Amino acid sequence: MAEPSHIPHEFTACPDCDLLLQTAQSDHTLEGRCPRCKAVLWHAAKHTDTVSFAAAISGLILFYPAMTLPILKLKMVGQHGSNSLLGGIYRMWVEQEQILAVLIMLCSLLAPLLHLLLTAVVCFSVRFNHYPSHFPLWIKYKCWMQSWNMLEVYAMGIIVAYVKMMHDGEVTVSAGTYCLSGLLLCVILCSQYFHEEQAWQHWEKNKPA
């Protein structure tokens, strides 16, 4: 292992075009962009960990009802049908579509759950200044889970399914949809307000030797 040497904080490299830049963070601008390719280099942080912590906790509370309550209900010739997110995954598994079932479970159940859970844990650690030794791994997994979290696409899928079945039977929106909308709002707040660079800097300053 070679040991890389230290570089002063005011230098940054653009993630998209590798331009070496000197950053001057002023209080007047909300975000800084790369002058060459316009990538966002940094954005201002204000009360961010409070908002993302609150959103993560609210999301975790909404998680169980959003997964298990029926999303849509269908009435056709006296017969009733309904679906929940968990039920959808189970049915795909039963109907010999195991690969699809696993992919849908990752994108609509596991990734949102772990995203919220890891955000809550990271915010908690920053807030109480207590850093476990696996802290960097948690931030890394959080970013990975965030990129696989596709709840907003699932919400669009509900709308498409609703419109598709509208003419064949009586479709009604059920309690699960409202919980899922709330969960989606929490997930969006959680990813918008989480300040990754700040979490990394806290870790760098306070990491156990």
Added chain:
Amino acid sequence: MSISAQQRGIARCTECGKLSHLPDLGHKTTAACPRCNTELSFRKPQSLQRSWAYTIAATALMIPANILPILTVISFGQGDPDTIMSGVVKLWVADLQAIAVIVFIASIAVPVLKLLILVILMLVVQWQLPLSRQQCTILYRFIHFIGRWSMLDLFMISILVTLVHLGNIATVESGPAATAFAAVVVLTLFAANSFDPRLIWDLDND
């Protein structure tokens, strides 16, 4: 004159964004980011090879995904299997144009556009084509943003299969194209993730 971090021997960590001086390493030594312990490199390792592999695999799987049936709606014992395209046409004919457009964009336009843009970007790097670097970077950000929306069709299938499960009256069954389409979506996501946009800008630095 703009100078890239690589020209100064500085590498940016892919995970945490910290800059570090990366010394000239021998073949078997690696350097780790001092902040998050991720392996450091100037560019994503084997970026072009990996992107090409994923893109070619995804292009091949586009054929079964579009030819085989993806969904069968059976009501009162009868129903024809639908491919992706025939599903869109049925929605359009049933006066649901808005939904037809959304499904068309998510399951046909996005995967095709994504593969096309990936091939263009990789050719720009490989053959040093004189396309605008800014516009190439915009294309790269576009495929990153749009890629996940192809999952729409798969989520919709999972919802419909569960919702319409009424025994003899009506059932919805998924077809073999669903798995192929899922593979296309995942492979294009991997392809976009393994492509390094900094390679485009490196062409100007040499």
